[in-house]
Amino acid sequence: MDIAVRLLNALLMIAMPLALGAFLVRRWRLEWRIYLIGMATFLASQVLHIPFNAVLIPPLAERLGVAGASGGLPLAGLALMLGLSAGLFEEGARYLVYRTWLLKERSWRGALLFGAGHGGLESLLVGLLALFAFFQAVAYREADLGSVLPPDRVGLAVSQLHAYWSAPPAMAILGALERAMALLIQMGLAVFVLQAFVRRQVRWLWFAIGWHALVDSSAVYAVGASGAYAAEGVVALLSVATFGITLALPGKNLQAQPTKSEPGPVTPLGKAQPSTGFEAVSNETLENSRYE
Numbered sequence: 001m002d003i004a005v006r007l008l009n010a011l012l013m014i015a016m017p018l019a020l021g022a023f024l025v026r027r028w029r030l031e032w033r034i035y036l037i038g039m040a041t042f043l044a045s046q047v048l049h050i051p052f053n054a055v056l057i058p059p060l061a062e063r064l065g066v067a068g069a070s071g072g073l074p075l076a077g078l079a080l081m082l083g084l085s086a087g088l089f090e091e092g093a094r095y096l097v098y099r100t101w102l103l104k105e106r107s108w109r110g111a112l113l114f115g116a117g118h119g120g121l122e123s124l125l126v127g128l129l130a131l132f133a134f135f136q137a138v139a140y141r142e143a144d145l146g147s148v149l150p151p152d153r154v155g156l157a158v159s160q161l162h163a164y165w166s167a168p169p170a171m172a173i174l175g176a177l178e179r180a181m182a183l184l185i186q187m188g189l190a191v192f193v194l195q196a197f198v199r200r201q202v203r204w205l206w207f208a209i210g211w212h213a214l215v216d217s218s219a220v221y222a223v224g225a226s227g228a229y230a231a232e233g234v235v236a237l238l239s240v241a242t243f244g245i246t247l248a249l250p251g252k253n254l255q256a257q258p259t260k261s262e263p264g265p266v267t268p269l270g271k272a273q274p275s276t277g278f279e280a281v282s283n284e285t286l287e288n289s290r291y292e
Contacts, residue, residue, distance in 0.1 A: 002172075009172055010131035010134050010175075013130060013176050014124055016179060017179075020120065021116055024112060024116060030113050034113045034117065036117060037101060037102060038114040038119075041117075041118050042117075053082065061078055079220035079224070086213065087208070087212035088209055090189075090212060091189060091205065095196065111187075115191065118186045120183065126175065127175075141161065171229075174229075182239070185215055188246040189208050192204055192211065193208045211242070215235065
């Protein structure tokens with residue numbers, strides 16, 4: 001049972017995003033290209049996000065007195081820093097992709113597929129790491145660690161193996177449940193950023209950054225203050241709220257229209273390409289439109 005649950009956890013994290021992408025592409029007759037661009041966007045965002053967290057967050061946290069925080073306001077400060085960095089890098093990357101790459105796919109359905117790809121790659125990577133950890137744990141479960149590891153690492157490895165196999169099945173499957181909720185959140189965030197173009201209101205970008213920061217910082221604080229189950233409960237509530245906002249947005253079947261006032265990019269020959277700007281959508285149009 002222990003082995004089956006832990007293997008299922010890893011396989012679900014790998015299979016869920018692929019199945020979701022296939023369903024959305026087939027259901028709405030969209031292009032896999034949008035999903036793959038979402039994957040590329042997540043990867044590009046981490047190129048700067050990971051070094052930022054590794055190099056700048058620790059000294060800043062130490063200077064503010066929140067390094068190694070385990071509760072109270074210090075932990076809240078550290079969680080907020082990590083949440084804001086995730087929001088800025090990931091939603092900033094999404095905004096740039098909408099502005100420069102996804103010029104013809106700025107629709108509600110396309111945004112959901114875009115977000116599924118963004119969260120999908122994250123889920124795939126976490127799933128692959130979980131699968132690798134599973135095979136290692138199985139291989140070393142009955143092994144003589146002293147014969148395969150340096151003496152100074154045996155104690156740590158033993159404690160890690162004990163923690164891995166002693167976790168109850170409910171805890172072991174939390175990774176897959178978290179990835180499922182994260183996929184919903186990433187799809188919603190992609191729709192939020194899209195509104196900056198459809199509605200011509202940059203405040204939607206800041207809303208997406210703030211909402212992303214709220215989700216991540218709440219999860220970090222909850223896991224540090226109350227444990228994994230509390231953190232997953234918080235993420236579950238926020239994932240429902242995220243998708244609820246996404247479904248409640250008016251004008252879900254609208255796609256931004258090009259304008260004549262904004263010049264397109266300049267080619268090497270110096271000639272402007274057709275505009276990639278978008279007209280503002282009136283409130284009346286938004287309210288009267290309905291999802292097909």
